[in-house]
Amino acid sequence: MKRFGIMLLIVSIFCLVAAPVMAANINLVIPLPLTGKQAKFGEIMKRSYEIAVEEINAKGGVKGQKLAISFEDSTGKPEIARSIVEKLIGTKKQPIIVGEYTSACAKAVAAVAEERKTPYLVVASADDNITQQKYKYVFRQNAVNSHYSDGVADYFKKIVKPSTIAILYESSAFGTSGAEAMRKDAKAMGIKVVVDEKYEAGSVDFKPILSKVKAAKPDVVYMVSYVMDASLLMKQIKELRIDAKQFAGGAAGFAIPEFLQNAKDAAEYVISATLWTEKLKYPGAKEYANKYKAKYGDFPSYHGASAYASLYVVADALKRAKDMQPESIRAAMKATNLMTAFGPVKFEDKEGYQNQNFNDTFVIQVQKGVFETIWPENHASKKYIFPVPTWKDRR
């Protein structure tokens, strides 16, 4: 006990001495889901922030100061995210907030940031109305959910040219808004929606609704699902031999490596929307992806890329801001025009959104068991494969 007391004393003295030295840094605390259901995404993002901060500091940091980041676990719960940010702004006087993953958490954080007049950069939360609330201090780097399917819709229009579509989606906020966006796109292109069905996540057997899809003979099938439902859907589509011209997914479950592992050959030729892939021709994208892979054995998803780029955006804004006050940082953020590994970043007010970055969305296709970027063509890593062979001819 006594020894413990002495140790505590030494540690506290050390802290007192160390504190002034550390003050030369710019400290950023990033709220993230590190435990709970979204922990997987939190982990990808945390690693990416760490890679970015290392690089930024190696290049000389921000205005001669080093950037120091640490993380706080919000467990994916809005109330916890909110209290973390209250603390950061209130007691730590952090001049800018970055982070969070789920839309619900980002909404909570955005409300606090706006109220306390501190800029907040949303990194990977998709819900449309985060940047639709006339907030002045909230910036978003990733595309909004209703634009996720833009790439796919464009591909449909130019290559597939369907006249009918079946839309299957999960009955969650993400699923419903994704389906709504596709419905609008379909209407604009004059495509008739022949099947429009939602399902409960975690269902065992999709064959009943898939039989219905089969009977309706749509040209394309568009699905919005999370991880495992995506592969079950494709497996059972293969079983029933539904021959649509094209099967497409709306990001999430269709754009992660688990989809390939689980659906195997049923995943072949499926296209999906995505915000980023490691094969894009953005400066630094490949370097970042390779660095991540070398360290953690897997390529990062778009969540990681956005997190990685976000620190560059923040560092850039801090460099241009005339001082470290939230107000001047906000002005600098607003003037951002930066090319990052995640693509060009520029915060615009249009289409009813404020401070929203409108980056391109891409289409990936599974070719020989790997994701290849196929659309838009100037970013393509491989040429798209269309028409898709029927299930009978695939053996």
Place this chain on the structure above:
Amino acid sequence: MEVLLQTLIAGLLLGGLYALIGLGMTLIMGVMKIINLAHGELMMVGMYVAYVLFSAFHIDPYLSIIVVAPLLFLLGIVFQKYLINPVLRVEAILPENQVILTVGIGMVLANVATIIFSSNYQSTPVSYATTAWYLTDFWKGAPLELSLSLPWSVSFVFAIFITTGLWFFLSKTDTGKSIRATAQDYDAALLMGVNVKKMRVVTFGLGSALVGSAGCLFIPIYYLYPDLGGQFTLIAFVITILGGLGSTIGAIIGGIILGVFESLTATYLGMGWAPVGRFAIFILALIFIPGGIVSLFKKRRLAR
């Protein structure tokens, strides 16, 4: 027509698997008069064992039944002997505190699985996962195209084998007869010299082994994660009520009815309605046939 037939096939296959899940709970319900709410979690344990065997030793999930069933049998015995029996003896304010205990067991199992395997989704990507037979492959001029999935069919056949095996065990062996006697009348069985305590332990083991095997049959066509149990406990519960508490035949029929009904609602009402349909059946069964499907048979026999 094609849609209807394909839906019925899907429903029948699903129902066969549901029946196996329901059987274990029904058996325990019949003998011990308690609802085992850790049922789905026991299935989850069976699935994780099959998953580990598959990923570490490449043992086919179907083969792993040989390991999973005895293992779950032992686990069930341990639960019954050291957790549930002591609670049965204690006088408590709540008469059903064994049921609450099973909820606790379920939570512990789910959390232990989260600690060991994390909450990630896992699956056993077997090579035959998407193999299927098609009507037009066998009969060139078939007017409609129907398909039958290989893993689903294999699971179904296994479920039938296990169920028949169970039926033989219950009707032909001494232990089986004793279990049935205990289920029918606890006191009478006791007076007739049946070792009732032992039968309870064996039954709990048997119920666990059954649902564990059901897990092995499910994993090639589904996936797993630690919180999957609740969903299947619910299904088993609905089947138990529908089939008539404690009746084996009732559970089999109940399972198939539920499977077919769910598939039909999914096709003709929309898939979002499937869970609603499940509870509609549950409530209707409670109101109109409180004795379950078996009670319908019994009535007719009496009338004759």
